[in-house]
Amino acid sequence: MSEKIxxxxxxxxxxxxxxxxxxxxxxxxxADLVRRLKERGFEVRVVMxxxxxxxxxxxxxxAVSGYPVHQDLFDAEMEASMGHIELARxxxxxxxxxxxxxxxxxxxxxxxxxxxxxxxxxxxASLLVAPAMNQQMWANTVTQNNIRVLESSEVIILxxxxxxxxxGDLGAGRMMEPVDIANQLLMLVNKRNIxxxxxxxxxxxxxxxxxxxxxxxxxxxxxxxxxxxARAARLEGAEVELVSGPVALCEPxxxxxxxxxxxxxxxxxxxxxxxxxxxxxxxxxxxxxxxVEVASQKxxxxxxxxxxxxxxxxxxxxxxxxxxxRPYVVGFAAESQNIKEFxxxxxxxxxxxxxxxxxxxxxxxxxxxxxNQLFLIDCCGVEKQLSVASKIVLAQQVxxxxxxxxxxx
Ligand code: C5P
Numbered sequence: 001m002s003e004k005i006x007x008x009x010x011x012x013x014x015x016x017x018x019x020x021x022x023x024x025x026x027x028x029x030x031a032d033l034v035r036r037l038k039e040r041g042f043e044v045r046v047v048m049x050x051x052x053x054x055x056x057x058x059x060x061x062x063a064v065s066g067y068p069v070h071q072d073l074f075d076a077e078m079e080a081s082m083g084h085i086e087l088a089r090x091x092x093x094x095x096x097x098x099x100x101x102x103x104x105x106x107x108x109x110x111x112x113x114x115x116x117x118x119x120x121x122x123x124x125a126s127l128l129v130a131p132a133m134n135q136q137m138w139a140n141t142v143t144q145n146n147i148r149v150l151e152s153s154e155v156i157i158l159x160x161x162x163x164x165x166x167x168g169d170l171g172a173g174r175m176m177e178p179v180d181i182a183n184q185l186l187m188l189v190n191k192r193n194i195x196x197x198x199x200x201x202x203x204x205x206x207x208x209x210x211x212x213x214x215x216x217x218x219x220x221x222x223x224x225x226x227x228x229x230a231r232a233a234r235l236e237g238a239e240v241e242l243v244s245g246p247v248a249l250c251e252p253x254x255x256x257x258x259x260x261x262x263x264x265x266x267x268x269x270x271x272x273x274x275x276x277x278x279x280x281x282x283x284x285x286x287x288x289x290x291x292v293e294v295a296s297q298k299x300x301x302x303x304x305x306x307x308x309x310x311x312x313x314x315x316x317x318x319x320x321x322x323x324x325x326r327p328y329v330v331g332f333a334a335e336s337q338n339i340k341e342f343x344x345x346x347x348x349x350x351x352x353x354x355x356x357x358x359x360x361x362x363x364x365x366x367x368x369x370x371x372n373q374l375f376l377i378d379c380c381g382v383e384k385q386l387s388v389a390s391k392i393v394l395a396q397q398v399x400x401x402x403x404x405x406x407x408x409x
Pocket of ligand 1 (some may be wrong): 203263282283284285286287288313314315316317318330331332333334346
């Protein structure tokens with residue numbers, strides 16, 4: 001276990017969590033989920049539906065959680081040891097993962113037809129739901145409406161993620177990875193509402209610069225860091241405007257998101273959203289150059305050599321930083337060498353308040369990866385290394401570092 005997780009564990013001694021597993025194929029990931037939650041200091045009691053037990057055995061979950069698994073509302077023995085009402089009172093958090101479309105629908109309608117749904121109705125614990133289902137079931141208007149109802153009742157929706165599905169489909173509906181679910185819970189436990197009444201504008205993802213109707217110039221940015229920052233800022237009570245280039249990520253709950261394509265479009269949206277903002281975080285990997293001309297028809301390959309003339313894009317960060325009454329401005333620097341030196345130069349040239357630099361030459365870090373490592377330098381010259389962690393954990397730390405500096409400004 002990393003030192004980071006060890007130190008965070010001590011912040012919230014033994015939070016009590018009921019993990020409700022419902023009958024989706026992603027249930028097989030729940031042994032790992034329990035382990036990750038326990039690593040982060042949660043005491044976990046597992047409740048399973050009948051169909052969940054078709055995907056993972058109660059014995060496995062008993063072994064990893066260290067407690068008997070609750071399955072049946074009418075099991076006299078289990079009710080005698082810790083009855084469902086007692087369990088409902090015991091829990092600080094109830095996490096339903098994976099949450100099927102069926103269980104989500106039951107939660108919306110207040111059904112209490114099994115142990116898990118009864119427990120949820122009888123509890124005052126914070127409820128988190130990690131949907132997992134076929135992409136078509138997820139996209140269905142009925143499911144989407146149900147999710148909106150849950151969100152309006154303060155239920156936290158974690159994921160789902162996009163990607164390949166067990167059924168062979170491709171799309172949104174995969175359960176969020178156990179490590180990310182566990183990290184999100186950790187963030188929830190540690191949150192202090194430090195950005196209440198603050199407006200935060202964040203850019204994320206790559207930009208796509210068209211060459212012709214078919215080709216474009218872009219980069220490998222996945223948008224994960226920017227989206228994690230948006231979630232972290234929202235969780236800390238901020239009003240969040242997320243301006244993202246094309247990414248395969250779902251809109252974070254409670255965040256106002258605008259999807260854009262090119263750098264020019266991103267700048268235009270930022271100009272609209274930046275009014276009254278307290279913080280601007282430029283996390284997007286904005287293309288530095290864009291074609292001078294975009295061919296209206298597909299360019300034919302009849303030349304051996306071809307030149308595309310490029311012109312520099314406007315720098316969004318520099319534009320925001322040069323505005324009168326500007327917000328607190330944070331930039332990112334993805335570097336493959338001389339990280340600190342290049343980051344320091346960027347901080348000065350773009351007149352930033354804080355820069356977060358990452359080394360993209362390290363394997364398994366930075367672009368497209370779940371993890372990152374950031375080196376922070378602020379306008380007073382104070383430097384801080386944040387150790388390797390998931391982008392979700394790092395995002396929360398960056399938000400805390402920003403708030404700390406805004407307070408002392
Ligand atoms: O100059 P460079 O692209 O390396 O700087 C990276 C930082 O500047 C990132 O925070 C990125 O979001 C921001 N940026 C921007 N507009 C551009 C280029 C970069 O806001 N046109």
